[in-house]
Amino acid sequence: MVKVNGDFLDIAGKTLLEYLESTNYDTRRIAIEKNGEILPKEKYGKTKLEDGDIIEIVSFVGGG
Amino acid sequence: MTDDKLILGGHEFNSRFILGSGKYSLNLIEAAVRDAGAEIITLAVRRANTQKGENILDYIPKGITLLPNTSGARNADEAVRIARLARELGCGDFVKIEIMRDSKYLLPDNYETVKATEILAKEGFVVMPYMYPDLNIARDLVSAGAACVMPLAAPIGSNKGLATKEFIQILIDEIPLPVIVDAGIGKPSEACEAMEMGAAAIMANTALATAGNLPLMASAMKLAIEAGRKAYLAKPGRVLSRGASASDPLTGFLRE
Amino acid sequence: MNDNSFFVDSTFLSKSALEKKHRLENDPASRTDHMKYLEDMEKIDSDVMEKVLSEMKSYDSSAYTAKDVIAAIERERCTIEDFKALLSPAAEPFLEQMANRARNETGKHFGNNVYVFTPLYIANYCENYCVYCGFNCYNHIRRMRLDKSQIEHEMKVIASSGMEEILLLTGESPSMSSVEYIGEACKLARKYFRLVGLEIYPVNTDDYRYLHECGADYVTVFQETYDEKRYEQLHLMGRKRVFPYRFEAQERALRAGMRGVAFSALLGLSDFRKDALASALHAYFLQRKYPHAEMSLSCPRLRPIINNDKINPLDVHEKQLCQVLCAYRIFLPYVGITVSSRESARFRNGIAKIAATKVSAGVSTGIGDHESKYTGNESQDSVGDEQFEINDGRSLEKMKKDMEAEGLQPVLNDYLYV
Numbered sequence: 001m002v003k004v005n006g007d008f009l010d011i012a013g014k015t016l017l018e019y020l021e022s023t024n025y026d027t028r029r030i031a032i033e034k035n036g037e038i039l040p041k042e043k044y045g046k047t048k049l050e051d052g053d054i055i056e057i058v059s060f061v062g063g064g
Numbered sequence: 065m066t067d068d069k070l071i072l073g074g075h076e077f078n079s080r081f082i083l084g085s086g087k088y089s090l091n092l093i094e095a096a097v098r099d100a101g102a103e104i105i106t107l108a109v110r111r112a113n114t115q116k117g118e119n120i121l122d123y124i125p126k127g128i129t130l131l132p133n134t135s136g137a138r139n140a141d142e143a144v145r146i147a148r149l150a151r152e153l154g155c156g157d158f159v160k161i162e163i164m165r166d167s168k169y170l171l172p173d174n175y176e177t178v179k180a181t182e183i184l185a186k187e188g189f190v191v192m193p194y195m196y197p198d199l200n201i202a203r204d205l206v207s208a209g210a211a212c213v214m215p216l217a218a219p220i221g222s223n224k225g226l227a228t229k230e231f232i233q234i235l236i237d238e239i240p241l242p243v244i245v246d247a248g249i250g251k252p253s254e255a256c257e258a259m260e261m262g263a264a265a266i267m268a269n270t271a272l273a274t275a276g277n278l279p280l281m282a283s284a285m286k287l288a289i290e291a292g293r294k295a296y297l298a299k300p301g302r303v304l305s306r307g308a309s310a311s312d313p314l315t316g317f318l319r320e
Numbered sequence: 321m322n323d324n325s326f327f328v329d330s331t332f333l334s335k336s337a338l339e340k341k342h343r344l345e346n347d348p349a350s351r352t353d354h355m356k357y358l359e360d361m362e363k364i365d366s367d368v369m370e371k372v373l374s375e376m377k378s379y380d381s382s383a384y385t386a387k388d389v390i391a392a393i394e395r396e397r398c399t400i401e402d403f404k405a406l407l408s409p410a411a412e413p414f415l416e417q418m419a420n421r422a423r424n425e426t427g428k429h430f431g432n433n434v435y436v437f438t439p440l441y442i443a444n445y446c447e448n449y450c451v452y453c454g455f456n457c458y459n460h461i462r463r464m465r466l467d468k469s470q471i472e473h474e475m476k477v478i479a480s481s482g483m484e485e486i487l488l489l490t491g492e493s494p495s496m497s498s499v500e501y502i503g504e505a506c507k508l509a510r511k512y513f514r515l516v517g518l519e520i521y522p523v524n525t526d527d528y529r530y531l532h533e534c535g536a537d538y539v540t541v542f543q544e545t546y547d548e549k550r551y552e553q554l555h556l557m558g559r560k561r562v563f564p565y566r567f568e569a570q571e572r573a574l575r576a577g578m579r580g581v582a583f584s585a586l587l588g589l590s591d592f593r594k595d596a597l598a599s600a601l602h603a604y605f606l607q608r609k610y611p612h613a614e615m616s617l618s619c620p621r622l623r624p625i626i627n628n629d630k631i632n633p634l635d636v637h638e639k640q641l642c643q644v645l646c647a648y649r650i651f652l653p654y655v656g657i658t659v660s661s662r663e664s665a666r667f668r669n670g671i672a673k674i675a676a677t678k679v680s681a682g683v684s685t686g687i688g689d690h691e692s693k694y695t696g697n698e699s700q701d702s703v704g705d706e707q708f709e710i711n712d713g714r715s716l717e718k719m720k721k722d723m724e725a726e727g728l729q730p731v732l733n734d735y736l737y738v
Contacts, residue, residue, distance in 0.1 A: 005111045005112070006111075023114050024114050024115055025112055025114060026112075026119060029112075029119050029121060029153070030112045030153070031109075031149045031150070031152035031153045031154075032152075033145070033149060036145070038148050038149060038152050040152070056111065056149075057111065057112045058109050058110060058111055058112055058149050058153070059109070059110065059112040059113070059119065059153065060107040060108070060109060060110075060119070060120050060121060060130075060132065060150075060153060060155075061107065061108050061109075061110045061120055062084075062085040062086040062087065062088070062090070062093075062107065062108065062120055063084065063085060063086040063106055063107055063108025063133055063135055063269075064084030064085070064086040064087070064106055064108075064133070064135075064220070064247075064267075064269030064270065199611075200611075203611065233397075237397060238608065238611075301391070313416050313419075314416060314419040314420060314423060314670075314673065314674055315415050315416050315419050315639075315642060315670070315674075316670075317666055317667065317669065317670030318638045318639050318642055318667075318670070319638055319666070319667075
């Protein structure tokens with residue numbers, strides 16, 4: 001299982017890009033951290049998700 | 065007045081009003097930016113929505129500098145992570161450090177803020193630390209490479225005005241960086257007073273978000289900040305003192 | 321500007337010494353470059369001197385008006401511009417108002433405390449030719465250096481009067497009064513006094529650190545004048561001739577761990593308004609750079625010396641001195657201000673109520689003569705001559721009584737050595 005933004009998903013084995021394409025994330029407007037390290041956009045296609053990975057996907061929201 | 069610029073990390077700004085974008089509708093942002101005359105707007109970083117569409121960046125006019133904050137961070141490490149994510153989002157090197165270990169008053173943790181500032185300044189960020197107005201910490205922030213200091217005027221979101229006035233004045237007098245008053249400013253008169261004291265800029269969010277008419281309040285704040293800045297540059301005249309003077313002259317002993 | 325005639329030829333000097341002296345006095349080309357550090361002098365990385373000198377050079381004291389002065393007196397926080405107005409001739413008619421403001425500031429920071437200390441000269445050998453100074457190497461005076469037992473004897477005499485703070489002074493001769501010698505004096509002083517200050521020739525950071533370890537915690541260095549061109553004409557020979565090394569002495573002392581430093585120009589040597597501005601800014605900029613340091617200003621005026629009783633402070637009369645001290649206090653409310661025994665008892669009583677926070681008592685600027693001065697007994701040893709004539713010879717006891725009579729509280733020290 002892979003933990004994405006707090007939810008456990010059964011996506012181990014896919015690349016990150018494959019996972020993102022299966023969702024509605026706006027890839028121009030997000031940043032991704034894998035196991036606490038930032039993952040540059042160009043690596044999405046090469047990064048294979050493994051069991052136990054923790055993925056954080058963030059974007060900007062309003063704030064002061 | 066055109067050469068009176070606010071300089072942050074080598075970048076020049078004409079506006080001295082930094083606008084928050086929290087706690088109000090996205091469709092009001094454009095009017096708020098326009099009527100505030102703002103050139104910098106703050107943003108927060110959060111887990112992304114899986115739904116396409118509603119992205120705040122689509123509502124912010126072109127040419128506005130984005131200032132991501134690190135809200136949600138409880139220590140320096142978390143603030144550093146958030147700042148790096150914000151930079152990965154691809155909107156420049158500015159970051160406002162905001163570290164709260166207290167969920168009741170949301171008071172900034174000065175010690176962790178210094179640590180985060182040091183790390184991020186070394187990584188090339190333009191670091192704008194939100195802080196409790198403490199002179200020693202402000203000096204540490206200068207040494208750590210901050211681009212300015214952002215002391216709070218009152219607890220965040222309180223609209224209570226310049227509760228820390230004396231301490232902000234000390235920072236203005238002693239710190240060789242722009243002092244940007246952040247948090248607590250509720251009314252234009254308070255923003256004006258801070259600018260008259262020599263603050264370099266004002267950051268406001270709740271004052272607008274809670275106003276009856278947001279764009280109108282943005283415009284009022286803008287005028288107040290400009291008025292205060294001009295008054296500061298003009299150097300206020302004397303206040304007639306009413307203090308009594310000694311009945312015996314103090315200098316009666318002088319000879320020669 | 322009228323000037324003092326400083327040059328005095330002693331009949332005791334050899335023909336060749338006199339020739340050298342005259343060459344130094346008359347031929348600027350015979351003098352060394354006063355802005356160049358000698359080889360053994362430490363050069364630190366600091367922008368303080370540049371900041372102070374550029375403010376001083378651009379200061380035109382005639383440009384200020386009564387309006388500027390009134391605004392300065394009434395502004396809550398005195399800016400550098402305000403301070404310049406307070407030092408200007410336009411401020412002279414407002415001296416009473418300045419004194420009132422100064423007194424309020426002094427009261428806020430020091431209450432009615434006035435600290436009392438005494439200087440102890442342990443040697444008067446000197447290798448410099450500073451034309452206005454009684455210790456200068458061409459002046460024929462009785463030279464002396466106290467040995468350890470003589471120093472201890474002097475300290476016992478002074479300590480028995482009740483004094484707790486001492487300022488150790490030497491002439492500027494690293495060969496006759498070495499750092500080791502001064503260090504030994506500091507160690508002795510720690511035995512008899514609670515607080516030990518030094519007024520010696522400037523040294524490198526390592527030496528300040530050593531002296532700090534020996535017990536000294538405060539360093540006083542007078543720049544004499546901040547006008548480097550005038551400085552060059554007055555300090556014709558010796559290590560003191562090197563202007564920037566002297567300027568940076570306080571910063572080196574602070575880096576070495578000293579708790580406090582003191583500054584001054586010798587008023588009467590040059591444009592006193594510019595010199596007062598520079599002295600205060602020297603303290604101001606260093607305080608910003610070393611916020612933990614204690615800063616103190618003095619305000620000596622030129623005095624007659626042995627073999628030249630005509631030397632005087634020219635246009636710096638008591639009124640101008642009072643103006644300078646009030647301006648110092650308004651601009652730098654937190655700094656200590658010391659008024660020396662060069663001034664009269666009357667002046668010191670008056671100024672202690674307005675701006676001064678520290679006075680000396682039981683003063684001798686000679687060497688080894690405390691016993692005769694304190695007890696009336698002639699000591700067995702011979703004595704060394706003094707640096708300048710003092711004006712206020714009050715004992716500690718008398719000073720305490722007089723200060724109390726003025727409503728002030730004499731304090732012998734409130735200091736913790738860590």
